[in-house]
Amino acid sequence: MDALASLLYEVRSDGALFSRNVLTPPWSIRFADRRPITLVTMLRGSGWVLPGDGSGDATPDASPDTASVALGQGDVAIVVGPEPFSFADTADSKTPPLYVLAGPDRCTTADGEEISEDIVLGMRTCGNSLDGPTVLLTGSYQVGGRVSERLLSALPRVLVVRNDGRPGPILDLTAAEVSRDEPGQQAVLDRLLDLLLLSTLREWFTRPEADPPGWYRALGDPVAGRALRLIHDRPARPWTVTALADETGVSRATFARRFSDLVGEPPMAYLTGWRLALAADLLARTEATVESIARQVGYGSAFGLSVAFHRVYGTRPTQHRSAARAAG
Numbered sequence: 001m002d003a004l005a006s007l008l009y010e011v012r013s014d015g016a017l018f019s020r021n022v023l024t025p026p027w028s029i030r031f032a033d034r035r036p037i038t039l040v041t042m043l044r045g046s047g048w049v050l051p052g053d054g055s056g057d058a059t060p061d062a063s064p065d066t067a068s069v070a071l072g073q074g075d076v077a078i079v080v081g082p083e084p085f086s087f088a089d090t091a092d093s094k095t096p097p098l099y100v101l102a103g104p105d106r107c108t109t110a111d112g113e114e115i116s117e118d119i120v121l122g123m124r125t126c127g128n129s130l131d132g133p134t135v136l137l138t139g140s141y142q143v144g145g146r147v148s149e150r151l152l153s154a155l156p157r158v159l160v161v162r163n164d165g166r167p168g169p170i171l172d173l174t175a176a177e178v179s180r181d182e183p184g185q186q187a188v189l190d191r192l193l194d195l196l197l198l199s200t201l202r203e204w205f206t207r208p209e210a211d212p213p214g215w216y217r218a219l220g221d222p223v224a225g226r227a228l229r230l231i232h233d234r235p236a237r238p239w240t241v242t243a244l245a246d247e248t249g250v251s252r253a254t255f256a257r258r259f260s261d262l263v264g265e266p267p268m269a270y271l272t273g274w275r276l277a278l279a280a281d282l283l284a285r286t287e288a289t290v291e292s293i294a295r296q297v298g299y300g301s302a303f304g305l306s307v308a309f310h311r312v313y314g315t316r317p318t319q320h321r322s323a324a325r326a327a328g
Contacts (some may be wrong), residue, residue: 003215003228004128004202007151020178023134030089030097030110031079035140036152038079039196040087043073043175045134049077050086051157067094071136074163076171076200082145082154089134098128101138123181137175139193145284146277154213161203170195214264223248223255224262226271231252235275236298243268271298276312279305283317284324290317 020043022031028050031038040049049069068091071077088095099107099115107115107126119126143152174192177185205212218224227244230237237243244267245255259267261262275297282293294305302317309317 002220003232019138020125021136022121022130022132024129024132025089026095027088028093028095028097030086030100032084032102033140034082034098036082036143037141039139040077041137042073042075043135043137044073046072048088048091050088050159069158075160077158077160078200079158080152081157099126124178147278150277159204161200170199213260221262223250224259227259231271231274235278236296239271276309280320281297283321
């Protein structure tokens with residue numbers, strides 16, 4: 001398993017807020033369900049993602065986290081982070097939200113009231129006109145955990161994969177499924193959303209405008225890439241720099257230098273980060289003992305895991321588990 005697959009393993013749609021929006025200008029929609037990842041896909045027409053407070057600050061010196069981002073037909077955007085954002089027909093839209101997506105199957109007015117029946121245009125479809133020139137699909141993820149954070153922290157607030165004219169079978173299939181109402185429909189949409197996310201991220205990482213993290217760039221290297229796969233596949237093995245160098249067929253010094261140059265941190269630092277992220281998620285999501293989790297992720301004892309966990313996260317494994325349960 002490569003690093004991207006490992007990090008995406010916990011990023012899975014489950015009961016996603018998935019909708020089709022059909023709109024005639026002027027319009028704006030507010031996303032306030034506070035989910036860490038939202039996909040916005042333009043099936044027809046164009047629009048603007050307005051991050052930050054939704055004011056659409058489009059000035060040249062705007063922060064990358066607040067600057068408006070244009071989307072054209074066929075473009076796919078991923079908005080990262082739970083902070084609310086807006087989508088509108090213009091970059092400086094002052095139009096009040098037609099509705100606010102506040103949670104799974106919950107759309108409200110800007111004042112938190114239930115939306116009027118004339119806004120609901122069909123199954124998972126809202127808007128102000130079925131004949132509107134703008135059609136967009138949206139899907140959001142509820143994800144959490146330290147493993148997912150390692151992926152999300154490598155992404156900008158808004159990333160866009162522009163339509164290059166090639167057929168998009170996943171997108172076409174998703175668009176066809178959204179308005180259907182058949183047994184198991186939510187599960188089908190969840191899996192399609194997963195495919196859209198993975199294909200969009202993989203495509204974006206290859207684009208010139210992207211700034212992929214070191215671990216992604218290193219995946220294509222025969223030395224660092226193989227070491228990353230070994231670490232992700234077998235975190236419990238007692239890895240050392242020498243052992244990883246032997247597995248990749250180069251000297252210890254060559255391996256250490258190449259891995260650090262490509263990934264951006266020494267191999268043992270990366271290994272520690274990966275092990276502790278796995279441990280944090282296992283503590284939050286399973287009933288396994290700290291001792292058992294320690295051995296699963298490569299520590300000889302609960303004490304060894306606890307020392308490393310406190311050094312990096314500032315808390316003990318048992319405290320992390322208690323906090324995760326309380327928050328869940």
